Amino acid sequence: MDVTLRPLNNDNAEFKQLHKWCKNKFVYEWFEQRVLSYDEIVKKYRNKLLKNKQKLFIIQYKNKDIGLVQIYKFKNDINLDELDYFKNIYEYDLFIGEEEYLSKRIGTNTVQLINQIIYYEYLADAIILRPFKRNIRAIKCYEKCNFKPIADYDGKDTLGNPEIISVLLNTKKH
Numbered sequence: 001m002d003v004t005l006r007p008l009n010n011d012n013a014e015f016k017q018l019h020k021w022c023k024n025k026f027v028y029e030w031f032e033q034r035v036l037s038y039d040e041i042v043k044k045y046r047n048k049l050l051k052n053k054q055k056l057f058i059i060q061y062k063n064k065d066i067g068l069v070q071i072y073k074f075k076n077d078i079n080l081d082e083l084d085y086f087k088n089i090y091e092y093d094l095f096i097g098e099e100e101y102l103s104k105r106i107g108t109n110t111v112q113l114i115n116q117i118i119y120y121e122y123l124a125d126a127i128i129l130r131p132f133k134r135n136i137r138a139i140k141c142y143e144k145c146n147f148k149p150i151a152d153y154d155g156k157d158t159l160g161n162p163e164i165i166s167v168l169l170n171t172k173k174h
C-alpha cells in the first residue's frame, strides 16, 4: 500500500519536521491558527508522547514522511444522544504537511487506513471527526470515506474565536 503509518519518534529530527509542516498556513489555519515556535512544538509533542493519551503517527506516502495523525478516545462533551448507543468511540485529527501531496486522494486513502486500525486494533464501534464546517476539502475527503454529518455546533478555535464545528460519524457497519 502507498500510504503507511509509523509511530512518531521522540527526537529532534522529528520535531523539526513537524515544525516545518506546522508553519504552513494550509496546516495551521485548521489546527493552531498561529505559527508555533520550534520550542512550542517540542513541548507540545513531547508532552503528548509522555502522556500517551493520544497515539501519534507519521503518515508516509511511498515511504516519504508527509504528515501526522493523532488518534484518541472520543469524549462525548457535546452531549449528542445518538452517540450514547456506541461503547467505544475514537476520534482523530490529521494533516498532510507537504503541499504537493494535497488534494491527490492521499487523504482519502489515509483516512481509510486509520479507520481500519481503529476498528480492528482498537476495537472501536464508531469514529467521530470534528472539522471546522468551512474546511470543505477535509469534509469532502471524510464523506468519501463514509463519514456522515450528524450535527453542527458553535465551538471555538484554539485562539478562542467562534467557529462552527461539524460532527461527522462513521460506524463499523460500513
Ligand SMILES: CC(C)(COP(=O)(O)OP(=O)(O)OC[C@H]1O[C@@H](n2cnc3c(N)ncnc32)[C@H](O)[C@@H]1OP(=O)(O)O)[C@@H](O)C(=O)NCCC(=O)NCCS
Residues within 6 Å of the ligand: 026, 027, 030, 093, 094, 095, 096, 097, 101, 102, 103, 104, 105, 106, 107, 108, 109, 130, 131, 132, 135, 136, 137, 138, 140, 141
Ligand atoms: C484534509 C486532508 C487530510 C484531506 O486530504 P487530501 O489528500 O487533500 O484530500 P483528498 O484529495 O483525498 O480529498 C479531497 C477532496 O476535496 C476536493 N477539494 C479540494 N479542495 C476543494 C475545495 N476548495 N472545494 C471543494 N472541494 C475541494 C478534492 O477535489 C477532493 O475530491 P475528489 O477526490 O472528489 O476530487 C488534507 O487536505 C490536509 O491535510 N489539509 C490540511 C490540514 C487539514 O485541513 N486537516 C484536517 C483538519 S480537520
